[in-house]
Amino acid sequence: MCHVIVTCRSLLWTLLSIIVAFAELVAFMSPDWLLGFPRSDPSVNGDGVDSGQYRPSLGLYSRCLRIGSQGMGVICGPYAATFGEVASGFWQAAMLFLSAGTLVLGCVACISIFSLCFQSILKKSIFNICGLLQAIGGLLLMVGLMLYPAGWGSDKVKSYCGAEALPYRPSACSLGWAFYAAIGGTLATFLCAVLSAQAEIATSSDKVQEEIEEGKSLICLL
Numbered sequence: 001m002c003h004v005i006v007t008c009r010s011l012l013w014t015l016l017s018i019i020v021a022f023a024e025l026v027a028f029m030s031p032d033w034l035l036g037f038p039r040s041d042p043s044v045n046g047d048g049v050d051s052g053q054y055r056p057s058l059g060l061y062s063r064c065l066r067i068g069s070q071g072m073g074v075i076c077g078p079y080a081a082t083f084g085e086v087a088s089g090f091w092q093a094a095m096l097f098l099s100a101g102t103l104v105l106g107c108v109a110c111i112s113i114f115s116l117c118f119q120s121i122l123k124k125s126i127f128n129i130c131g132l133l134q135a136i137g138g139l140l141l142m143v144g145l146m147l148y149p150a151g152w153g154s155d156k157v158k159s160y161c162g163a164e165a166l167p168y169r170p171s172a173c174s175l176g177w178a179f180y181a182a183i184g185g186t187l188a189t190f191l192c193a194v195l196s197a198q199a200e201i202a203t204s205s206d207k208v209q210e211e212i213e214e215g216k217s218l219i220c221l222l
Contacts, residue, residue: 004117007202013127013195014112017134020192021109023185024102024141028095030178031059031076033148036160037172057176058160060095060148061086079156088151090167097144098182104137105189119203127203131196138189145182 036056057064064076080086086095108130115126151157153167161173 005119005203006116007199009195009202010115010199013192013199014115016188016195017112017130017192018109020185020188021102021105023181024105027178027181027185028060028098028102031062031064032057032176032178033060034058034157034160034170034173035176037162056160058157059178060091087156088154090147090151094144094147094151097140097147101137101140101144104133104140108133108137125200127196127200131193134189134193134196138186138193141182141186141189145186
């Protein structure tokens with residue numbers, strides 16, 4: 001019989017697992033990892049501060065540039081048609097680790113929804129299994145984030161950040177929100193791994209067992 005068990009800790013773990021997976025996916029796909037140095041748009045005339053200045057952005061495999069009449073349009077899309085055209089070998093490795101970590105977190109997020117009804121897989125706690133997977137996913141993300149700045153010395157980055165750009169030194173570029181989101185998601189992933197143990201304790205408590213023995217199929221302890 002399926003028992004739907006909802007506790008504060010298990011619900012918090014489920015929601016945070018979903019949020020973390022979504023945040024890492026959005027960050028991975030975003031072009032806002034690096035913001036290039038401010039540059040002038042000759043097609044724009046005016047004395048305003050923002051009238052002729054803009055900052056292009058560069059992601060792992062995509063970028064955003066201002067185009068169009070009078071420089072008012074912005075187009076975003078992949079700059080690499082194939083994996084081999086990614087700006088740097090370090091970025092290629094980073095993409096592999098980040099995508100693997102995001103995939104693991106996505107699978108855990110899906111499983112976490114079913115944990116409300118099924119608390120074990122092959123007699124193993126679903127929370128402990130997911131917690132282990134989240135720790136592994138966090139390590140993959142951490143390696144990817146460590147490799148990413150090593151690619152700042154590539155020609156592609158130099159075209160956005162200046163010729164002085166070096167590995168771990170972006171020169172005139174600044175870090176975009178996607179990089180910080182990826183870091184925050186990685187830290188939250190390890191938090192999820194810790195919370196999974198608390199979710200296991202909460203869903204197997206004596207109070208929950210008493211409710212099961214009473215024949216209840218929906219157990220809510222908030």
